[in-house]
Amino acid sequence: MGLFAALRPPKEIVFGKGQSDAIGAIVARHGSRALVCTDSRFSSTAAFSRISNTLKAAGIMVHVHDRVAPDVPYESVAICVEEARPFAPDVVIGVGGGSCLDMAKCASLILTHGGALRDYYGEFKVPGPILPVIAVPTTAGTGSEATPVAVISDSSRTLKVGISSPHLIPAAAICDPNLTMSCPPSLTAIAGADALTHAIEAFTAARRSADAELAQRHVFVGKSVLTDHFALLAIRLLGRSLERAYRDGADEDARADVMMGALAAGCAFGTAGTAAAHAIQYPVGALTHTPHGLGVATMLPYVMTYNRQACLQEMAEIADALNLAIGGHAAEEKADAAIAEVARLFEAIGITPTLAKLGLPEDKLDWTAEQAVGIERLIKNNPRTIDLAAMKRLVRAAYDGDLSAAR
Incomplete structure (x- = not known):
């Protein structure tokens, strides 16, 4: 076997109990105006309040979109983007399960390059870098914090579809096992x-x-x-x-x-x-x-x-x-x-x-x-x-x- 290898991890990975407290410092290296994509359940938790307060203490202005739905319905991405565009984020944070992280990737993509999400279905369709995505998983499963993929559900198609591009790989993954403790x-x-x-x-x-x-x-x-x-x-x-x-x-x-x-x-x-x-x-x-x-x-x-x-x-x-x-x-x-x-x-x-x-x-x-x-x-x-x-x-x-x- 030859020693060929390829690997495309995030630029930064931090892992460990309590590492979500580093989110302010990590995000500040990438921007000062953060769109946060999460769901309604997590946005009401003490853990989310702690993350929000940490961001604000680091001088990060925050706009929260907390209506991420399972499997990222196609139409929901446009809603998130139009809601966030006047805020003019320069960094996007996904906090939650895989759908929240995928929403952050999709929102960053459209905010950067415009067009419709369908323009990017498949491999290598993203033309260049997107706004930095900071991925903060609260479940342990999808691995979206480390992958070049966003999966969405499009009602015009029978099967779920994916956008695959190295440009979608998060700039940073913050993996704090404490955030998974409440998973049923x-x-x-x-x-x-x-x-x-x-x-x-x-x-x-x-x-x-x-x-x-x-x-x-x-x-x-x-x-x-x-x-x-x-x-x-x-x-x-x-x-x-x-x-x-x-x-x-x-x-x-x-x-x-x-x-x-x-x-x-x-x-x-x-x-x-x-x-x-x-x-x-x-x-x-x-x-x-x-x-x-x-x-x-x-x-x-x-x-x-x-x-x-x-x-x-x-x-x-x-x-x-x-x-x-x-x-x-x-x-x-x-x-x-x-x-x-x-x-x-x-x-x-x-x-x-x-x-x-x-x-x-x-x-x-x-x-x-x-x-x-x-x-x-x-x-x-x-x-x-x-x-x-x-x-x-x-x-x-x-x-x-x-x-x-x-x-």
């Missing part, structure tokens, strides 16, 4: 399972030919030695602490592990990309209106089973990162143990085990497969070739709950 068990589980899926799909992503144009023409470039480092870190931390954080939300060490795991997974997949589990979730989510993290986690054990033969060594390393007591065993046994442990963990934290239980209609299985296999930016990342016939078998296996049929 269900959100902790879904967000954490999303992060583990990011990490495993990034670590098992296809390795591409490392020509000099690869990272210049593609936002997601497949696995490399640097993304592997972050992916394994995420798998190790989430494997040891996600269930603990789910069962005891007051466990500060578990919360820190899970948040660091989500950040590391974001650093990994933000360059490596994700694959089939995410491709299938796009049509599944459109039909079932279930959370993104829940859908990708439902699919992950089946996708791992399908990909097993194409990435046995990576699957064995996942087993080691999960600290499974199978040292010295063959790669095949380790791979099987890794898949079994992911399925066990997800069951323990309440992840829906099948597409049927997720609410996918049986008569939509072929449509789901057709849509998923057409999402080329994700399918090309899958380590095992997956055509329509194989995708139909995989979707059916996940619907029936038959892991063996996913091989």
